[in-house]
Amino acid sequence: MSLRTRLGSAREALGTRLADVRGRDEVDAATWDKLEEALILADVGVATSTALLARVRERAGADGVSDGADVVDLLKAEIIGRLDGVDRSLSERSSPSVWLFVGVNGVGKTTTIGRLGHLRVSAGRSVVFAAGDTYRAAAVDQLVLWAGRAGATVVRGAEGADPSSVVFDAIEHAAAQGADLVLADTAGRVHTRRNLMDELAKVRRVAEKGAGSVTETLLVLDATTGQNGLVQARQFTEAADVTGLVLTKLDGSARGGIVLAVEGELGIPVKFVGVGEGLDDLVPFDPGDFVEALFEMGE
Amino acid sequence: MFENLTNRFEGILRNIRGKGRLGADEVEEVLREIRVALLDADVHLGVVRTLQDRIRERALGEELSGVLNPGQQVVRIVLEELTGILGGATMPITFASKPPTVVLLAGLQGSGKTTASAKLALWFKAKGRNPLLVGADLARPAAVEQLRTLAERIDVPVFSQPGDPVSVAAAGLVEARRLGRDVLICDTAGRLAIDDHLMAEVARIAGVLEPHYTFFVLDAMTGQDAVNVAGAFHQRLELDAVVLTKLDGDARGGAALSVSQVVGRPIAFASTGEALEDLEPFHPGRLASRILGMGDIETLIEKAEEAFEAEQAEAAAARMLEGTFTLDDFLEQLRQIRSMGPVGDVMQMVPGMGQQVRDVEAELDEHRINRIEGIIHSMTPDERTDPDVIDGSRRARIAAGSGTQVSEVSRLVRQFREMRTVMKQMGGSGSKGRGRGPKRGRKGKRQGGGGRTTPRGPVKVPKEGLALPGLGGDDRVGGLDPGVFGRGPPRSQG
Numbered sequence: 001m002s003l004r005t006r007l008g009s010a011r012e013a014l015g016t017r018l019a020d021v022r023g024r025d026e027v028d029a030a031t032w033d034k035l036e037e038a039l040i041l042a043d044v045g046v047a048t049s050t051a052l053l054a055r056v057r058e059r060a061g062a063d064g065v066s067d068g069a070d071v072v073d074l075l076k077a078e079i080i081g082r083l084d085g086v087d088r089s090l091s092e093r094s095s096p097s098v099w100l101f102v103g104v105n106g107v108g109k110t111t112t113i114g115r116l117g118h119l120r121v122s123a124g125r126s127v128v129f130a131a132g133d134t135y136r137a138a139a140v141d142q143l144v145l146w147a148g149r150a151g152a153t154v155v156r157g158a159e160g161a162d163p164s165s166v167v168f169d170a171i172e173h174a175a176a177q178g179a180d181l182v183l184a185d186t187a188g189r190v191h192t193r194r195n196l197m198d199e200l201a202k203v204r205r206v207a208e209k210g211a212g213s214v215t216e217t218l219l220v221l222d223a224t225t226g227q228n229g230l231v232q233a234r235q236f237t238e239a240a241d242v243t244g245l246v247l248t249k250l251d252g253s254a255r256g257g258i259v260l261a262v263e264g265e266l267g268i269p270v271k272f273v274g275v276g277e278g279l280d281d282l283v284p285f286d287p288g289d290f291v292e293a294l295f296e297m298g299e
Numbered sequence: 300m301f302e303n304l305t306n307r308f309e310g311i312l313r314n315i316r317g318k319g320r321l322g323a324d325e326v327e328e329v330l331r332e333i334r335v336a337l338l339d340a341d342v343h344l345g346v347v348r349t350l351q352d353r354i355r356e357r358a359l360g361e362e363l364s365g366v367l368n369p370g371q372q373v374v375r376i377v378l379e380e381l382t383g384i385l386g387g388a389t390m391p392i393t394f395a396s397k398p399p400t401v402v403l404l405a406g407l408q409g410s411g412k413t414t415a416s417a418k419l420a421l422w423f424k425a426k427g428r429n430p431l432l433v434g435a436d437l438a439r440p441a442a443v444e445q446l447r448t449l450a451e452r453i454d455v456p457v458f459s460q461p462g463d464p465v466s467v468a469a470a471g472l473v474e475a476r477r478l479g480r481d482v483l484i485c486d487t488a489g490r491l492a493i494d495d496h497l498m499a500e501v502a503r504i505a506g507v508l509e510p511h512y513t514f515f516v517l518d519a520m521t522g523q524d525a526v527n528v529a530g531a532f533h534q535r536l537e538l539d540a541v542v543l544t545k546l547d548g549d550a551r552g553g554a555a556l557s558v559s560q561v562v563g564r565p566i567a568f569a570s571t572g573e574a575l576e577d578l579e580p581f582h583p584g585r586l587a588s589r590i591l592g593m594g595d596i597e598t599l600i601e602k603a604e605e606a607f608e609a610e611q612a613e614a615a616a617a618r619m620l621e622g623t624f625t626l627d628d629f630l631e632q633l634r635q636i637r638s639m640g641p642v643g644d645v646m647q648m649v650p651g652m653g654q655q656v657r658d659v660e661a662e663l664d665e666h667r668i669n670r671i672e673g674i675i676h677s678m679t680p681d682e683r684t685d686p687d688v689i690d691g692s693r694r695a696r697i698a699a700g701s702g703t704q705v706s707e708v709s710r711l712v713r714q715f716r717e718m719r720t721v722m723k724q725m726g727g728s729g730s731k732g733r734g735r736g737p738k739r740g741r742k743g744k745r746q747g748g749g750g751r752t753t754p755r756g757p758v759k760v761p762k763e764g765l766a767l768p769g770l771g772g773d774d775r776v777g778g779l780d781p782g783v784f785g786r787g788p789p790r791s792q793g
């Protein structure tokens with residue numbers, strides 16, 4: 001199922017701003033206001049929205065566009081243009097390769113690992129989960145349940161153990177078993193906690209010391225996140241060198257527009273999106289589908 | 300980004316001084332800035348529009364005050380409007396005449412429901428209640444395990460069973476009555492507002508529980524969608540209030556304002572961390588200044604106080620270990636110990652102090668402390684610093700001055716000397732860990748609902764270092780991110 005079909009229900013629940021714009025055969029101040037509102041309601045943010053619309057205005061002027069529907073198409077094309085041509089693959093160039101999952105609390109890191117693990121196991125890889133969240137209550141139990149579903153094995157440490165040593169052990173274990181991939185879970189943390197960000201940087205460093213190497217550090221971002229998402233991306237990148245985003249909970253009514261700012265300002269590509277709580281509800285990010293979903297609000 | 304909102308307003312309004320009112324053009328310009336600031340703080344677009352109208356009306360209508368400059372005056376209007384939406388005082392929680400008082404938590408996935416359930420259980424416990432936690436999230440892997448683990452830390456029973464969440468809730472209510480628990484807190488699975496099936500399910504849970512309080516758990520980082528979600532939950536559940544989580548991050552939290560406005564319900568609790576004692580009653584004024592990125596004025600002051608108290612305590616501890624501990628320190632310690640609860644629990648954990656503590660403890664009631672206080676207050680500063688100078692005639696003077704017996708004075712001085720000797724012998728140890736780990740849940744700084752363990756003396760905040768951001772014209776701390784709080788003493792004291 002494509003992202004677009006999966007988002008069907010969410011779309012119906014939303015307003016009709018763009019339908020308004022499309023229905024008009026002139027382009028005036030109200031057109032631009034409505035477009036800006038649509039972007040802002042999708043959490044794209046004022047700065048990115050303003051920049052996008054400035055470009056579209058320019059192009060509309062140059063092309064002599066005077067019809068609402070055409071302006072909407074220009075806007076979509078502008079966004080897709082920015083998202084296209086980006087490498088969104090996940091690198092497995094080491095053996096074992098380590099993918100580290102980071103992010104604030106409750107965004108969907110553990111769930112993403114379960115599902116991505118499932119995808120890789122289905123593709124014939126041998127996968128180890130590192131239970132690097134040694135803090136949250138029952139975090140390890142949750143990961144173990146996901147490993148069962150995904151067909152991965154779990155390496156765990158004691159409660160309260162140093163997460164970097166758990167991740168290190170998992171990598172050594174994977175190497176000894178000849179496994180291909182280690183998916184390392186970490187505890188959620190808000191980036192304002194200096195010591196916890198240092199802890200994360202250490203996990204990242206220590207993970208490089210063993211048999212494998214970290215080929216991806218994925219920041220998991222919840223689609224309901226507003227403007228703080230950009231701050232999160234900046235801070236986690238500083239601590240742990242983020243290589244990509246996973247945008248979860250896109251099956252809800254939130255649009256996840258903040259990733260436009262993250263890709264645009266920080267150049268961090270969205271790689272996968274979460275569209276539900278089930279085992280198969282993780283799909284590769286598709287710019288076209290994403291932009292349609294961003295805009296097709298009740299159209 | 301908008302820490303300097305006031306400065307910007309002042310820039311725009313610079314030429315206003317001397318006129319009686321703001322002009323329409325300047326107000327529009329200011330309103331545009333306000334709009335961007337609010338949207339960047341995740342306040343919902345619709346709410347921003349309403350606010351703009353109200354601010355416009357007031358800004359145009361009000362006489363310019365002689366006290367504040369025009370920029371400050373506009374900031375005050377904005378803050379008042381935001382605070383107005385968030386509601387006035389902290390929401391009171393009352394108890395059902397026929398127990399149990401039932402509390403239901405609902406919200407999106409990962410918003411913090413399970414953690415908040417356990418936190419509320421702790422909060423009720425601290426109020427002397429006997430809560431039962433009901434685990435009705437049967438969807439998320441290990442959700443009930445998580446609740447059980449948290450509940451164990453605070454010694455609160457959990458009820459759950461396999462099957463379906465509605466029956467779990469119903470059986471939980473029966474169980475609460477059977478066990479005579481007077482508060483029932485029901486944790487539920489996360490669900491999307493657009494998931495009709497699950498929304499109907501939570502409505503059925505509410506149907507069997509008939510909760511006295513239904514809380515919507517909202518992540519402070521949520522963006523524009525918050526109002527849609529909260530609206531949908533409100534429609535199904537008739538929310539009573541919001542529990543706002545993850546305020547320890549630096550999200551501005553505008554979503555909470557929007558939800559308050561749209562649903563017309565207050566924010567009851569603020570969650571500021573993962574540890575179970577990180578739950579506080581909500582302060583509207585704080586969130587308003589946070590949304591405007593002006594630094595959290597109230598929190599700033601409170602943190603400064605805490606830092607000040609911590610510093611004092613540390614200095615006293617250091618003096619203690621050096622053997623230069625004074626009677627003033629002693630008195631302060633007594634007061635703090637008293638505010639911490641039973642002395643035995645606290646002081647006997649200090650190695651080598653058992654006997655001395657027991658001696659003191661035996662008489663450490665309110666009355667005795669008052670007498671000790673009287674005695675120490677009747678001493679000269681020299682005597683308090685070094686009681687060895689207290690001879691017979693001084694003892695008589697002190698006893699007379701404090702209305703006590705000479706023997707009491709002697710005994711106090713003797714006990715103090717013994718204590719000091721023991722402390723001197725102990726000197727040397729005393730590092731304090733601040734990392735995360737199992738330790739963290741026991742930091743002991745807060746008890747239950749955030750009650751203070753150190754007495755609240757006069758506010759000893761270095762006032763000049765704490766010029767209110769923006770409002771005082773001195774912007775020394777104006778650039779503080781809300782996230783700065785909790786990272787030690789404020790940077791402003793330099």
Ligand SMILES: Nc1nc2c(ncn2[C@@H]2O[C@H](COP(=O)(O)OP(=O)(O)O)[C@@H](O)[C@H]2O)c(=O)[nH]1
Nearest residue numbers: 106107108109110111248249274275276408409
């Ligand atoms: N609807 C929906 N829920 C999700 C998605 N991804 C994760 N979740 C839910 O979000 C909650 C938190 O997920 P979890 O993986 O534990 O987050 P973590 O704290 O970052 O590890 C759980 O209830 C998950 O089932 C998604 O794509 N859609």
Ligand SMILES: Nc1nc2c(ncn2[C@@H]2O[C@H](COP(=O)(O)OP(=O)(O)O)[C@@H](O)[C@H]2O)c(=O)[nH]1
Nearest residue numbers: 105106409410411412413414545570571572573
């Ligand atoms: N930093 C921070 N994390 C929190 C707070 N409240 C909950 N969490 C964390 O957020 C994550 C999700 O919380 P949980 O209670 O499982 O959410 P639920 O899925 O709604 O039940 C967990 O990692 C919690 O430890 C808070 O106030 N601050």
Ligand SMILES: [Mg+2]
Nearest residue numbers: 109110133139
């Ligand atoms: Mg997790």
Ligand SMILES: [Mg+2]
Nearest residue numbers: 412413436442
């Ligand atoms: Mg939960």
